[in-house]
Amino acid sequence: MNIFTRRHNVGHVAISDLFLADYPGRSRFAEAFRTLRTNIQFSFIEKELNSLLITSAGQEEGKTSIVANLSYTMAQAGKRVLMIDADLRKPTLSSLVPSNNSQGISGILISVFGKEVGEGPLKDLSVSDLIRLLTFQKKTGRLSLSEGTEKVALLFLQGDLKDLNWPTRPEENKLANMLVKNQVLKKEQVMQAIARHKSTGRKLGLTLISMGLLNEDELKGLLNTHMMEGLRTVLQFKQGEFVFNELDKSHYEHASFDPVDFYQLYNQAIMGQEELVFLQEAIDSAIVKTREENLFLLPSGTLPPNPSEILGSDRTPFLISMLKKRFDLLVIDSPPILPASDALLLAPHADGTLLITGAGMMNRDLVKKAADQLRQANANLIGVALNGVDIQREGYYSHYYKYYSKYYGEES
Numbered sequence: 001m002n003i004f005t006r007r008h009n010v011g012h013v014a015i016s017d018l019f020l021a022d023y024p025g026r027s028r029f030a031e032a033f034r035t036l037r038t039n040i041q042f043s044f045i046e047k048e049l050n051s052l053l054i055t056s057a058g059q060e061e062g063k064t065s066i067v068a069n070l071s072y073t074m075a076q077a078g079k080r081v082l083m084i085d086a087d088l089r090k091p092t093l094s095s096l097v098p099s100n101n102s103q104g105i106s107g108i109l110i111s112v113f114g115k116e117v118g119e120g121p122l123k124d125l126s127v128s129d130l131i132r133l134l135t136f137q138k139k140t141g142r143l144s145l146s147e148g149t150e151k152v153a154l155l156f157l158q159g160d161l162k163d164l165n166w167p168t169r170p171e172e173n174k175l176a177n178m179l180v181k182n183q184v185l186k187k188e189q190v191m192q193a194i195a196r197h198k199s200t201g202r203k204l205g206l207t208l209i210s211m212g213l214l215n216e217d218e219l220k221g222l223l224n225t226h227m228m229e230g231l232r233t234v235l236q237f238k239q240g241e242f243v244f245n246e247l248d249k250s251h252y253e254h255a256s257f258d259p260v261d262f263y264q265l266y267n268q269a270i271m272g273q274e275e276l277v278f279l280q281e282a283i284d285s286a287i288v289k290t291r292e293e294n295l296f297l298l299p300s301g302t303l304p305p306n307p308s309e310i311l312g313s314d315r316t317p318f319l320i321s322m323l324k325k326r327f328d329l330l331v332i333d334s335p336p337i338l339p340a341s342d343a344l345l346l347a348p349h350a351d352g353t354l355l356i357t358g359a360g361m362m363n364r365d366l367v368k369k370a371a372d373q374l375r376q377a378n379a380n381l382i383g384v385a386l387n388g389v390d391i392q393r394e395g396y397y398s399h400y401y402k403y404y405s406k407y408y409g410e411e412s
Contacts, residue, residue, distance in 0.1 A: 033073040036066075036385065043352060043382040051320060051330040053350035053379070055343040057370035058336050061358035062387040064092040067333040075294040079328040082287065084298045086334045086346060088307035091300035093333045102286045104301020105319070106310065112282040113137075113315045119243040122147070127235050128270065129278040130242060135159045136315050141247045147240030152230060157252050161262040166230040175204060175226055184222070189213055205259065220259040227260050231269045276322075283322060296327070307335075312345040320349050337370040347379030355384045 040052065054070070056063040067083060075081040085093035088106055103111060113136045117125075122145070125133075130143060131154070138159035145152050155163040171177065176194055179185045185193075185208075197207040205223055208214045214222075288297045304310055323330055332350060334343040347353045353374055357367050367384070374381045 033069050036070060037073045037077065040070075040352070040354070040382065047351075049329065049351050050324045051332065051350040051352075053332045053334055053343065053347050053353045054356060055334045055347075055353065055370075055374075056336045056356040056358070057338050057367050058358075059090075059339065061336070061356050063336075063356040064333050066354075066356055066385065066387060067093060067331055068096070071329075071331045072292060072295060074329055074331070075292060078294065080294050080296070080326075081329045081331060082296045082298060082323060082327040084323075084330055084332045085300040086311065086332050086342070088300055088303055088311065088342065089335050089340060091303070091333075093297070094299035094301075096290070096297055096299075100288055100299070102288055102299050102301070104286060104299040106301035106304050108283055108286055108301075108319060109310050109313070109315045110304060112279065113319075115278070117143075117242075117244045119241070122237055122240045122242055124278065125242065126275050126277040127237055127242075128274050128276050130244070131161065131266070132276065132279060132318070134244070135161070136313075136318075139244070139246065140249055140252075142245050144243045144245070145234055145237055145240060146242075147237040150233065150237070150240075152234040152237075154234070155252070157249065161266070162252065163260075164227050164230045164234075164262070166233065169230070173229065175222070178222070178226070184218070185213055216259065223259050224265065227262065228265050228269060231262075231265055235269055235275075280322070283319070298323075308341050308345060311342050316346065317349045337373055338366060344373055344377040344379070347374055347377050351380065352382040353379040354382060356387050357384055358387050 040049070043049075054063050054067050064087075071081045071083045083093060083096075084105060085091045086105060087093070094104070113133065115133055117130060117133050117137075117139070127145060130145075134141075134143065134156050136159070140157050140159075141155075143154040143156065145154070149168060151166075151168050153165040153167075154161060155165070172181070176190045179190050180187050193204060193208050193211055193213060196202075196211065197204045200207065202210075205214075205219050209216060209219060286298060286301075288299065290297060310316075320330065330350075332346060334346050337343050337355075343353075355367075355371055355374065371381060371384065
Protein backbone atom coordinates (compact mmCIF):
# COMPACT_ATOMS: atom_id res chain seq x y z
CA MET A 1 0.00 0.00 0.00
CA ASN A 2 1.15 3.55 -0.65
CA ILE A 3 1.17 6.03 2.21
CA PHE A 4 0.57 9.72 1.44
CA THR A 5 0.85 12.31 4.20
CA ARG A 6 -0.54 15.80 4.57
CA ARG A 7 -1.32 18.13 7.47
CA HIS A 8 -4.61 19.81 8.15
CA ASN A 9 -6.35 21.38 11.11
CA VAL A 10 -9.45 19.71 12.55
CA GLY A 11 -10.16 21.88 15.57
CA HIS A 12 -9.22 20.02 18.75
CA VAL A 13 -5.93 18.76 17.36
CA ALA A 14 -3.93 19.12 14.19
CA ILE A 15 -3.98 15.78 12.44
CA SER A 16 -1.11 14.72 10.20
CA ASP A 17 -0.93 11.46 8.30
CA LEU A 18 -4.64 10.75 8.74
CA PHE A 19 -4.95 11.09 5.01
CA LEU A 20 -8.04 8.88 4.93
CA ALA A 21 -10.00 11.74 6.47
CA ASP A 22 -9.37 13.74 3.26
CA TYR A 23 -9.75 11.01 0.66
CA PRO A 24 -13.02 9.58 -0.65
CA GLY A 25 -14.16 6.56 1.31
CA ARG A 26 -14.24 4.54 -1.91
CA SER A 27 -10.68 5.40 -2.95
CA ARG A 28 -8.11 2.67 -3.36
CA PHE A 29 -6.16 4.25 -0.49
CA ALA A 30 -9.05 3.78 1.91
CA GLU A 31 -9.66 0.30 0.52
CA ALA A 32 -6.05 -0.68 1.25
CA PHE A 33 -6.54 0.07 4.93
CA ARG A 34 -9.94 -1.57 5.04
CA THR A 35 -8.28 -4.67 3.59
CA LEU A 36 -5.58 -4.49 6.26
CA ARG A 37 -8.26 -4.07 8.91
CA THR A 38 -10.13 -7.11 7.59
CA ASN A 39 -6.98 -9.25 7.48
CA ILE A 40 -6.21 -8.34 11.08
CA GLN A 41 -9.75 -9.19 12.13
CA PHE A 42 -9.45 -12.57 10.39
CA SER A 43 -6.42 -13.27 12.59
CA PHE A 44 -8.65 -12.94 15.66
CA ILE A 45 -11.78 -14.83 14.64
CA GLU A 46 -11.59 -17.15 17.65
CA LYS A 47 -10.28 -14.64 20.18
CA GLU A 48 -10.73 -10.99 21.01
CA LEU A 49 -8.41 -8.26 19.74
CA ASN A 50 -8.02 -5.49 22.32
CA SER A 51 -4.46 -4.36 21.69
CA LEU A 52 -2.23 -4.29 18.62
CA LEU A 53 1.47 -3.39 18.60
CA ILE A 54 2.88 -1.99 15.37
CA THR A 55 6.62 -1.91 14.82
CA SER A 56 9.22 -2.23 12.07
CA ALA A 57 12.67 -3.69 11.62
CA GLY A 58 14.36 -0.36 10.89
CA GLN A 59 13.65 3.33 10.85
CA GLU A 60 11.50 5.32 8.41
CA GLU A 61 9.49 2.37 7.16
CA GLY A 62 6.14 4.10 7.64
CA LYS A 63 4.90 2.34 10.77
CA THR A 64 3.56 5.52 12.35
CA SER A 65 1.51 6.40 9.26
CA ILE A 66 0.03 2.93 9.36
CA VAL A 67 -0.75 3.28 13.08
CA ALA A 68 -2.65 6.51 12.42
CA ASN A 69 -4.52 5.36 9.33
CA LEU A 70 -5.33 1.88 10.61
CA SER A 71 -6.60 3.41 13.86
CA TYR A 72 -8.76 5.82 11.87
CA THR A 73 -10.16 2.91 9.84
CA MET A 74 -10.90 0.89 12.97
CA ALA A 75 -12.63 3.91 14.53
CA GLN A 76 -14.78 4.33 11.42
CA ALA A 77 -16.00 0.77 11.99
CA GLY A 78 -17.48 1.89 15.32
CA LYS A 79 -14.70 0.90 17.73
CA ARG A 80 -13.39 3.25 20.41
CA VAL A 81 -9.72 3.33 19.45
CA LEU A 82 -6.78 4.68 21.44
CA MET A 83 -3.51 5.34 19.62
CA ILE A 84 -0.54 5.09 22.00
CA ASP A 85 2.77 6.71 21.11
CA ALA A 86 5.13 4.35 22.92
CA ASP A 87 8.10 5.41 20.81
CA LEU A 88 9.96 7.16 23.61
CA ARG A 89 13.03 7.69 21.43
CA LYS A 90 11.78 9.43 18.27
CA PRO A 91 8.04 9.93 18.70
CA THR A 92 6.15 10.90 15.56
CA LEU A 93 2.59 9.98 16.43
CA SER A 94 2.58 12.67 19.13
CA SER A 95 2.96 15.33 16.43
CA LEU A 96 -0.79 14.83 15.97
CA VAL A 97 -1.04 17.05 19.04
CA PRO A 98 1.24 20.08 18.52
CA SER A 99 0.28 21.68 21.84
CA ASN A 100 -1.59 20.18 24.78
CA ASN A 101 -1.16 19.58 28.50
CA SER A 102 -1.02 15.80 28.36
CA GLN A 103 1.82 14.29 30.34
CA GLY A 104 1.73 11.31 27.99
CA ILE A 105 2.62 7.72 28.61
CA SER A 106 6.03 8.60 30.05
CA GLY A 107 4.43 10.96 32.56
CA ILE A 108 1.97 8.28 33.65
CA LEU A 109 4.62 5.59 34.05
CA ILE A 110 7.14 7.85 35.81
CA SER A 111 5.31 10.67 37.61
CA VAL A 112 1.84 9.26 38.23
CA PHE A 113 2.87 5.72 39.17
CA GLY A 114 5.84 7.19 41.03
CA LYS A 115 3.78 9.56 43.19
CA GLU A 116 5.20 9.75 46.69
CA VAL A 117 3.01 8.10 49.32
CA GLY A 118 3.20 9.90 52.65
CA GLU A 119 -0.01 10.70 54.47
CA GLY A 120 -3.38 12.17 53.63
CA PRO A 121 -7.11 11.57 53.19
CA LEU A 122 -8.46 8.45 51.47
CA LYS A 123 -10.83 10.56 49.39
CA ASP A 124 -7.80 11.66 47.33
CA LEU A 125 -5.99 8.33 47.21
CA SER A 126 -8.09 5.18 47.56
CA VAL A 127 -6.82 2.08 49.34
CA SER A 128 -6.35 0.40 45.95
CA ASP A 129 -4.41 3.43 44.66
CA LEU A 130 -2.07 3.16 47.64
CA ILE A 131 -1.53 -0.58 47.25
CA ARG A 132 -0.70 -0.17 43.55
CA LEU A 133 1.64 2.79 44.09
CA LEU A 134 3.62 1.05 46.83
CA THR A 135 3.85 -2.05 44.67
CA PHE A 136 5.12 -0.13 41.63
CA GLN A 137 7.67 1.73 43.75
CA LYS A 138 8.95 -1.45 45.44
CA LYS A 139 8.49 0.14 48.85
CA THR A 140 9.19 -1.50 52.19
CA GLY A 141 7.16 -0.27 55.13
CA ARG A 142 3.87 -0.05 56.96
CA LEU A 143 0.73 1.52 55.48
CA SER A 144 -1.55 2.49 58.36
CA LEU A 145 -5.21 3.11 57.43
CA SER A 146 -8.06 4.30 59.60
CA GLU A 147 -11.70 5.20 59.27
CA GLY A 148 -13.68 6.06 62.36
CA THR A 149 -12.69 3.59 65.05
CA GLU A 150 -11.41 0.97 62.60
CA LYS A 151 -7.67 0.60 62.04
CA VAL A 152 -5.83 -1.71 59.62
CA ALA A 153 -2.14 -1.83 58.74
CA LEU A 154 -0.69 -3.34 55.56
CA LEU A 155 2.98 -4.34 55.52
CA PHE A 156 5.02 -4.23 52.30
CA LEU A 157 8.41 -5.78 51.58
CA GLN A 158 10.02 -4.40 48.41
CA GLY A 159 6.60 -3.78 46.93
CA ASP A 160 5.06 -7.13 47.90
CA LEU A 161 2.11 -7.07 50.28
CA LYS A 162 3.28 -9.45 53.01
CA ASP A 163 1.02 -9.04 56.01
CA LEU A 164 -2.13 -7.45 57.37
CA ASN A 165 -2.69 -6.35 60.94
CA TRP A 166 -6.21 -5.48 62.07
CA PRO A 167 -5.94 -4.44 65.73
CA THR A 168 -9.61 -3.43 65.94
CA ARG A 169 -10.81 -6.77 64.59
CA PRO A 170 -13.79 -7.99 66.66
CA GLU A 171 -12.54 -10.18 69.49
CA GLU A 172 -14.59 -13.20 68.39
CA ASN A 173 -13.02 -13.04 64.91
CA LYS A 174 -9.39 -13.04 66.02
CA LEU A 175 -7.38 -16.07 64.96
CA ALA A 176 -6.92 -17.53 68.44
CA ASN A 177 -10.64 -17.43 69.21
CA MET A 178 -11.56 -18.80 65.80
CA LEU A 179 -9.30 -21.81 66.38
CA VAL A 180 -11.14 -22.60 69.58
CA LYS A 181 -14.58 -21.72 68.24
CA ASN A 182 -14.15 -24.01 65.22
CA GLN A 183 -12.75 -26.77 67.47
CA VAL A 184 -9.46 -26.82 65.60
CA LEU A 185 -7.54 -26.55 68.89
CA LYS A 186 -8.35 -26.61 72.57
CA LYS A 187 -8.30 -23.37 74.53
CA GLU A 188 -5.31 -24.55 76.59
CA GLN A 189 -3.28 -25.22 73.44
CA VAL A 190 -4.08 -21.79 72.04
CA MET A 191 -3.13 -20.08 75.31
CA GLN A 192 0.23 -21.89 75.31
CA ALA A 193 0.84 -20.81 71.71
CA ILE A 194 -0.05 -17.19 72.53
CA ALA A 195 2.34 -17.18 75.47
CA ARG A 196 5.20 -18.46 73.29
CA HIS A 197 4.24 -16.03 70.53
CA LYS A 198 4.55 -13.10 72.94
CA SER A 199 7.85 -14.30 74.40
CA THR A 200 9.54 -14.97 71.04
CA GLY A 201 7.96 -12.22 68.96
CA ARG A 202 7.28 -14.67 66.14
CA LYS A 203 3.97 -14.68 64.31
CA LEU A 204 1.25 -16.74 65.95
CA GLY A 205 0.81 -18.91 62.87
CA LEU A 206 4.49 -19.86 62.71
CA THR A 207 4.43 -20.50 66.46
CA LEU A 208 1.52 -22.92 66.03
CA ILE A 209 3.47 -24.83 63.37
CA SER A 210 6.70 -24.93 65.38
CA MET A 211 4.78 -26.34 68.36
CA GLY A 212 3.27 -29.05 66.15
CA LEU A 213 -0.28 -27.90 66.82
CA LEU A 214 -1.07 -27.27 63.14
CA ASN A 215 0.46 -28.33 59.86
CA GLU A 216 1.12 -25.91 57.00
CA ASP A 217 -1.96 -26.86 54.97
CA GLU A 218 -4.29 -26.39 57.94
CA LEU A 219 -2.77 -23.02 58.77
CA LYS A 220 -2.88 -21.84 55.16
CA GLY A 221 -6.62 -22.32 54.86
CA LEU A 222 -7.31 -20.59 58.16
CA LEU A 223 -5.04 -17.63 57.43
CA ASN A 224 -6.45 -17.08 53.95
CA THR A 225 -9.95 -16.77 55.40
CA HIS A 226 -8.64 -14.58 58.23
CA MET A 227 -6.74 -12.19 55.93
CA MET A 228 -9.51 -12.02 53.33
CA GLU A 229 -11.82 -10.63 56.00
CA GLY A 230 -9.26 -7.94 56.80
CA LEU A 231 -8.73 -7.01 53.15
CA ARG A 232 -12.46 -6.68 52.50
CA THR A 233 -12.77 -4.46 55.56
CA VAL A 234 -9.96 -2.07 54.61
CA LEU A 235 -11.11 -1.83 50.98
CA GLN A 236 -14.36 -0.35 52.28
CA PHE A 237 -12.51 2.61 53.80
CA LYS A 238 -13.53 5.70 51.77
CA GLN A 239 -13.24 8.79 53.99
CA GLY A 240 -10.50 7.92 56.45
CA GLU A 241 -6.79 8.70 56.62
CA PHE A 242 -3.58 6.95 55.63
CA VAL A 243 0.05 7.16 56.75
CA PHE A 244 2.97 5.31 55.20
CA ASN A 245 6.18 4.76 57.16
CA GLU A 246 9.18 3.28 55.41
CA LEU A 247 11.00 0.51 57.27
CA ASP A 248 14.26 -1.32 56.84
CA LYS A 249 14.07 -4.80 55.33
CA SER A 250 15.60 -6.20 58.53
CA HIS A 251 12.32 -5.33 60.28
CA TYR A 252 10.64 -8.31 58.65
CA GLU A 253 10.75 -11.83 59.90
CA HIS A 254 12.10 -14.16 57.23
CA ALA A 255 10.36 -17.51 57.10
CA SER A 256 10.55 -20.37 54.65
CA PHE A 257 6.78 -20.79 54.96
CA ASP A 258 4.73 -17.95 53.49
CA PRO A 259 1.14 -19.21 53.61
CA VAL A 260 -0.80 -16.22 52.25
CA ASP A 261 -0.73 -15.00 48.66
CA PHE A 262 -2.02 -11.51 49.37
CA TYR A 263 -2.32 -10.44 45.75
CA GLN A 264 -4.41 -13.47 44.94
CA LEU A 265 -6.63 -12.60 47.90
CA TYR A 266 -6.67 -8.96 46.79
CA ASN A 267 -7.84 -9.87 43.29
CA GLN A 268 -10.57 -12.04 44.81
CA ALA A 269 -11.61 -9.23 47.14
CA ILE A 270 -11.97 -6.58 44.41
CA MET A 271 -13.74 -9.04 42.04
CA GLY A 272 -12.52 -7.16 38.99
CA GLN A 273 -13.88 -3.83 40.26
CA GLU A 274 -10.76 -2.06 41.48
CA GLU A 275 -11.49 1.46 42.69
CA LEU A 276 -8.54 3.56 41.55
CA VAL A 277 -9.62 7.15 42.19
CA PHE A 278 -6.25 8.85 41.69
CA LEU A 279 -4.77 6.63 39.00
CA GLN A 280 -7.86 6.58 36.81
CA GLU A 281 -8.26 10.35 36.92
CA ALA A 282 -4.59 10.90 36.07
CA ILE A 283 -4.72 8.48 33.14
CA ASP A 284 -7.96 9.99 31.80
CA SER A 285 -6.45 13.48 31.89
CA ALA A 286 -3.51 12.35 29.73
CA ILE A 287 -5.73 11.05 26.91
CA VAL A 288 -6.44 13.46 24.06
CA LYS A 289 -9.64 13.30 22.04
CA THR A 290 -9.31 13.95 18.32
CA ARG A 291 -12.03 15.43 16.18
CA GLU A 292 -12.42 12.06 14.46
CA GLU A 293 -15.24 10.15 16.10
CA ASN A 294 -14.14 7.30 18.41
CA LEU A 295 -10.44 8.13 17.93
CA PHE A 296 -8.18 9.11 20.85
CA LEU A 297 -4.45 9.57 21.43
CA LEU A 298 -2.10 8.99 24.35
CA PRO A 299 1.04 10.98 23.41
CA SER A 300 4.58 9.97 24.31
CA GLY A 301 5.16 12.74 26.84
CA THR A 302 8.61 13.93 27.88
CA LEU A 303 11.31 11.62 26.53
CA PRO A 304 13.09 9.78 29.36
CA PRO A 305 16.81 8.84 29.31
CA ASN A 306 15.99 5.14 29.87
CA PRO A 307 12.99 4.11 27.71
CA SER A 308 13.68 0.36 27.86
CA GLU A 309 13.84 0.35 31.65
CA ILE A 310 10.54 2.23 31.91
CA LEU A 311 8.65 0.24 29.26
CA GLY A 312 10.02 -3.02 30.68
CA SER A 313 8.72 -2.35 34.19
CA ASP A 314 5.58 -3.92 35.65
CA ARG A 315 3.93 -0.51 35.41
CA THR A 316 3.48 -0.88 31.64
CA PRO A 317 1.29 -4.03 31.53
CA PHE A 318 -0.84 -2.60 34.34
CA LEU A 319 -1.39 0.62 32.37
CA ILE A 320 -2.29 -1.39 29.26
CA SER A 321 -4.78 -3.44 31.28
CA MET A 322 -6.41 -0.25 32.58
CA LEU A 323 -6.66 1.25 29.09
CA LYS A 324 -8.18 -1.95 27.70
CA LYS A 325 -11.11 -1.50 30.07
CA ARG A 326 -11.92 1.90 28.60
CA PHE A 327 -11.28 1.35 24.88
CA ASP A 328 -12.24 -1.32 22.38
CA LEU A 329 -8.81 -1.30 20.78
CA LEU A 330 -5.34 0.00 21.64
CA VAL A 331 -3.01 0.58 18.68
CA ILE A 332 0.54 0.98 19.99
CA ASP A 333 3.31 2.66 18.01
CA SER A 334 6.71 1.41 19.18
CA PRO A 335 10.34 2.01 18.12
CA PRO A 336 11.97 -0.12 15.41
CA ILE A 337 13.25 -3.47 16.64
CA LEU A 338 16.83 -3.58 15.38
CA PRO A 339 18.01 -0.25 16.88
CA ALA A 340 16.28 -0.76 20.27
CA SER A 341 14.64 -3.46 22.40
CA ASP A 342 11.58 -1.43 23.42
CA ALA A 343 9.15 -3.15 21.03
CA LEU A 344 10.30 -6.57 22.26
CA LEU A 345 9.43 -5.52 25.82
CA LEU A 346 5.98 -4.28 24.81
CA ALA A 347 5.01 -7.07 22.41
CA PRO A 348 4.20 -9.78 25.01
CA HIS A 349 1.57 -7.46 26.54
CA ALA A 350 -0.28 -6.91 23.24
CA ASP A 351 -2.82 -9.33 21.78
CA GLY A 352 -1.06 -9.14 18.41
CA THR A 353 1.96 -7.59 16.72
CA LEU A 354 2.15 -6.32 13.14
CA LEU A 355 5.59 -5.89 11.59
CA ILE A 356 5.91 -3.15 8.94
CA THR A 357 8.61 -3.27 6.29
CA GLY A 358 9.17 -0.51 3.77
CA ALA A 359 9.66 -1.56 0.17
CA GLY A 360 13.35 -1.34 -0.68
CA MET A 361 14.28 -0.28 2.86
CA MET A 362 15.62 -3.46 4.53
CA ASN A 363 16.97 -6.70 3.12
CA ARG A 364 15.16 -9.94 3.81
CA ASP A 365 17.67 -11.19 6.36
CA LEU A 366 17.17 -8.14 8.58
CA VAL A 367 13.38 -8.37 8.32
CA LYS A 368 13.59 -12.08 9.17
CA LYS A 369 15.88 -11.26 12.11
CA ALA A 370 13.31 -8.77 13.44
CA ALA A 371 10.50 -11.33 13.08
CA ASP A 372 12.59 -13.98 14.86
CA GLN A 373 13.30 -11.60 17.73
CA LEU A 374 9.58 -10.91 18.14
CA ARG A 375 8.80 -14.62 18.30
CA GLN A 376 11.58 -15.16 20.85
CA ALA A 377 10.01 -12.40 22.94
CA ASN A 378 6.71 -14.38 22.98
CA ALA A 379 4.97 -11.88 20.72
CA ASN A 380 1.92 -12.98 18.77
CA LEU A 381 3.23 -11.95 15.34
CA ILE A 382 0.12 -11.89 13.16
CA GLY A 383 1.86 -10.83 9.96
CA VAL A 384 4.13 -8.52 7.99
CA ALA A 385 2.79 -5.56 5.99
CA LEU A 386 4.74 -4.28 3.00
CA ASN A 387 4.57 -0.51 2.87
CA GLY A 388 5.44 2.07 0.23
CA VAL A 389 5.29 -0.16 -2.84
CA ASP A 390 5.66 1.81 -6.08
CA ILE A 391 2.72 0.30 -7.95
CA GLN A 392 3.54 2.00 -11.26
CA ARG A 393 7.15 0.86 -11.21
CA GLU A 394 6.16 -2.69 -10.35
CA GLY A 395 4.08 -2.80 -13.54
CA TYR A 396 0.67 -3.60 -12.12
CA TYR A 397 -0.62 -0.10 -11.42
CA SER A 398 -2.88 -0.17 -14.45
CA HIS A 399 -4.54 -3.44 -13.43
CA TYR A 400 -4.81 -2.36 -9.77
CA TYR A 401 -6.39 1.01 -10.51
CA LYS A 402 -8.65 -0.35 -13.22
CA TYR A 403 -9.94 -3.02 -10.83
CA TYR A 404 -10.86 -0.57 -8.06
CA SER A 405 -12.19 2.06 -10.46
CA LYS A 406 -14.55 -0.49 -11.99
CA TYR A 407 -15.54 -1.90 -8.59
CA TYR A 408 -16.35 1.49 -7.05
CA GLY A 409 -17.49 3.22 -10.24
CA GLU A 410 -14.61 5.72 -10.19
CA GLU A 411 -13.60 7.54 -13.32
CA SER A 412 -10.26 6.70 -14.87
